[in-house]
Amino acid sequence: MHLATILLSANGPLITDPTWIFFLVLSIILFAPILLNRLHIPNVVGLIIAGILVGEYGFNLLERDSSFELFGQVGIYYIMFLAGLELDMGSVKKYGRQGMLFGLLTFGVPFVMGFYAGVHLLQLGTLPSLLLSCLLSSHTLVSYPIVGRYGMGRHRSVIISVVATAFATFAALLTLAFVVGMQDPNTSALSWVIFSAKCILYIASVTFIFPRLGRWFLRRNDDSVMQYIFVIALVFLSAALANLAGLEGLLGAFLAGLAINRLIPRTSPLMNRIEFVGHAIFIPYFLIGVGMMIDISVLGSGFTTLWFVLVMVVVATVSKMAAAWLMHLFSPGNRAQFWLMFGLTNAHAAGALAIVMIGSSPEVGLIDSVALNGAIMVILFSCIISSLATNHGARKLALSDTTLDDNQGSYHGKCLVAYSQEDNVDVMTQLAILIRNPYIPDSLMGLSVAFDDDSGEDQVRKGKALLEKAQKTAAAADISMGILCRLSTNVASGILHTIKEYEAGEVIMCLTDRETGMAKFSLGNVINHVLSGSHRELMLVRSIVPPGTLKQIVVVVPEKAEYEVGFYKWLEHLARMGEQIDCRITFHTHPATMKYIKGYMAQKHTNVRTNFVEMNKWSGIRQMAVGMNEDHMLVVVTARPGFISYSRAMDRFPQILSRHFKQTNIMLLYPDQWGDPMEELTIFAPNGRAVTVQPKSFGGWIRLGWRKLLSRKYTLTKKGKKKSSKKIPA
Numbered sequence: 001m002h003l004a005t006i007l008l009s010a011n012g013p014l015i016t017d018p019t020w021i022f023f024l025v026l027s028i029i030l031f032a033p034i035l036l037n038r039l040h041i042p043n044v045v046g047l048i049i050a051g052i053l054v055g056e057y058g059f060n061l062l063e064r065d066s067s068f069e070l071f072g073q074v075g076i077y078y079i080m081f082l083a084g085l086e087l088d089m090g091s092v093k094k095y096g097r098q099g100m101l102f103g104l105l106t107f108g109v110p111f112v113m114g115f116y117a118g119v120h121l122l123q124l125g126t127l128p129s130l131l132l133s134c135l136l137s138s139h140t141l142v143s144y145p146i147v148g149r150y151g152m153g154r155h156r157s158v159i160i161s162v163v164a165t166a167f168a169t170f171a172a173l174l175t176l177a178f179v180v181g182m183q184d185p186n187t188s189a190l191s192w193v194i195f196s197a198k199c200i201l202y203i204a205s206v207t208f209i210f211p212r213l214g215r216w217f218l219r220r221n222d223d224s225v226m227q228y229i230f231v232i233a234l235v236f237l238s239a240a241l242a243n244l245a246g247l248e249g250l251l252g253a254f255l256a257g258l259a260i261n262r263l264i265p266r267t268s269p270l271m272n273r274i275e276f277v278g279h280a281i282f283i284p285y286f287l288i289g290v291g292m293m294i295d296i297s298v299l300g301s302g303f304t305t306l307w308f309v310l311v312m313v314v315v316a317t318v319s320k321m322a323a324a325w326l327m328h329l330f331s332p333g334n335r336a337q338f339w340l341m342f343g344l345t346n347a348h349a350a351g352a353l354a355i356v357m358i359g360s361s362p363e364v365g366l367i368d369s370v371a372l373n374g375a376i377m378v379i380l381f382s383c384i385i386s387s388l389a390t391n392h393g394a395r396k397l398a399l400s401d402t403t404l405d406d407n408q409g410s411y412h413g414k415c416l417v418a419y420s421q422e423d424n425v426d427v428m429t430q431l432a433i434l435i436r437n438p439y440i441p442d443s444l445m446g447l448s449v450a451f452d453d454d455s456g457e458d459q460v461r462k463g464k465a466l467l468e469k470a471q472k473t474a475a476a477a478d479i480s481m482g483i484l485c486r487l488s489t490n491v492a493s494g495i496l497h498t499i500k501e502y503e504a505g506e507v508i509m510c511l512t513d514r515e516t517g518m519a520k521f522s523l524g525n526v527i528n529h530v531l532s533g534s535h536r537e538l539m540l541v542r543s544i545v546p547p548g549t550l551k552q553i554v555v556v557v558p559e560k561a562e563y564e565v566g567f568y569k570w571l572e573h574l575a576r577m578g579e580q581i582d583c584r585i586t587f588h589t590h591p592a593t594m595k596y597i598k599g600y601m602a603q604k605h606t607n608v609r610t611n612f613v614e615m616n617k618w619s620g621i622r623q624m625a626v627g628m629n630e631d632h633m634l635v636v637v638t639a640r641p642g643f644i645s646y647s648r649a650m651d652r653f654p655q656i657l658s659r660h661f662k663q664t665n666i667m668l669l670y671p672d673q674w675g676d677p678m679e680e681l682t683i684f685a686p687n688g689r690a691v692t693v694q695p696k697s698f699g700g701w702i703r704l705g706w707r708k709l710l711s712r713k714y715t716l717t718k719k720g721k722k723k724s725s726k727k728i729p730a
Contacts, residue, residue, distance in 0.1 A: 012063075015062055021067070025062075025285065028047065028288060029288075043146075044287060045388070048291040048383055051294075057292075068288070074285070075284070075289075076140065076286050076349070077253035078286075079278075080250045080251075080253040080254040081253040083165070084255065085274070086148070086266065093609075095156055095159050098160050100167055102161065102324075103166070106137070106139070106164050106323040107167065108137075109323040110137040110316065113315050114129070114137065117132075117312075118133065127179055127182065131176065131359045134176045138173070138352060139351065139382075140165075140347055141162065145283060146387065146390045146394055147390065152394050152398060154607070161344040161345055166251070177195070195245075198244070198246060199246065206238050206252075207259055210234055210256060210260055213234075214231075215263055218230075218549055219549055228274065235257075239252035239256070242255070261582060263548055266580055267477055272476060272478050273476065290349055293379075294380045298376075304370060305370050309378075316378050324342035324345065336396035340393030340397055343388070343389030343390030343392070343394075346385055352378065355375075356375045413504050414440075414443055414445045414503065415505065416504035417446050417470065419446060424510050426473050426546070427543040428543070432444055435539075435574075442482060445483070446466075449486055449495060449498075450486070451489070464485050471483055492525070492527075493533075505537065509539070511666060531670060536672060537672045539573075541666070542666040544663065544664070545631075550581055550632065551583055552584045552585075552632050553586070554628065555586065555589075559645065560592075560593070563644045564671050567596070578605070582609075583609075584611060585610050585611070588624070589614075591614050621660075630664065632664055633665035638670055
């Protein structure tokens, strides 16, 4: 029935049925990388070559219809959006000047060489030569997906290249607007003033409104589909507003990525969904569509066309390489960084297409068919060269920047998350994803403990539901999570046994428990028993908003915290959070401790934005409540009794936090500490209830031992008043 719609005359495409078109495109996306990987050809080049073969100028299997234009437009927006989204804003501030310098070079050198070649080698007029210069000076991050596969998205060279891309593309399109304006007799100085005002208003609106709108939506909607649709809608809204302001939509997509950069952590489920859809469908569609526009036969259409193509391709390649080499001289690095910067800034695609279409339109008429064919061939060769150079540079750089220690990290064991409340499953899982050691396989584990009594079956069923929800959240971020639902006569005992059996390095628990939470100004029996029964790092969390929407992390560090064995471990965890969600970390601590924190952050995490405030007394915590809200997280680093950084003031933390920080995200952090857990003494009140006593000082242990030797009698006291006394057998 459909055979007639599939096979047409020789003048038309062979396949026109939508079902077969989509099947063929998916087959190309699937098999082209597999076949070309054996030839060590990057996927980007393979998809462009496949587009040439199936397009009008190849075997004429498919027509570049509106579907390819639509998906191709989405694809280039996706590339620019991901480039802005994956930028480390801390690194942008650090390398922004170098990026602007490289942007000036990668725009200026091709512009000058292109104008000279247009006037003297191609015998073009002034305005056509200027338009040709705009085409050669702009570039598109076609090979950026290669960087992502090597995990180099936040490398210094990549950040410099992305910033340079934004600058060069904006400068080229602005120059294009100037050239086109010179062709229009109605253009005046007022037109340029209005254009400048629209650009400023657009940029200010996106940078101010989009982050606040995104933070508001992501906090109130946890549905994964709704979050994804919202983010993509912001991208196209920004692109559409850019067009209204007289700019190209790809600049709008890049600006949208920068605007909501800090709301989407790199390892979050939402980020994984955005990357997956883009790399699976939209970006390959764009690359195939680019290939379908390329006509190889123009190389044999005559000497004039061949000369035009040769000059444009050579000038485009040499000028971009010269710009990258000059930047390499100004900012020394290894040869791999040069190849990476050259590869990222050499491809001409979306910007070049926009310039070609505008220049060849009847209203402008600055580019003829010969120049148009030359521009198309520049797109082909530049994309191939760009992909090969980027692949070479990224691979060499990944190998040279990675050591065995970097791969393994310091062994911290599994990150164990103990779930007890359904409302906190997503938040606690996202937090565990942020702090876990990414170099340890299977580093994430979820736990639910149910009482081994008559209600055990019902609790086990609820616990399994919590663990399945957590596992789905982790899987959405492409992270595997082991789960365990166990029965125990005591919840704390179940957690402690799991810590030992699975060698958990850190434990995350919910700070607010429905039965024994902060409302009673205490941590609760479960948390207290886990604290006293294990020396592993314990993080007690009360999160009001998702971690990715935090603006600032305020960390209170006790004096002498640097003497604890887990000092650098918890500092590394907080630094990972700061890197992932790109928020500022403010440390309040003693000057003697501050120098250790500054040294570690300067050596290991230079990209994290940090502030340091001297604090000598714990009483200052109450004053921190002023100005803190749901956008902040207060992290209080404390200690178990009897260790060097412990202070009696730490016992009042639950009461202080519950009274003064009701609308703030809280984390009580107990670091790793040496030795076995402190020994406890269990005595019995007159009503028969067991009470655990733990002396607060070494002298307390001496006095308690002396009493045991003399009278074997123990007295329970509260606030210095005698409550009860009972003889206890030896």
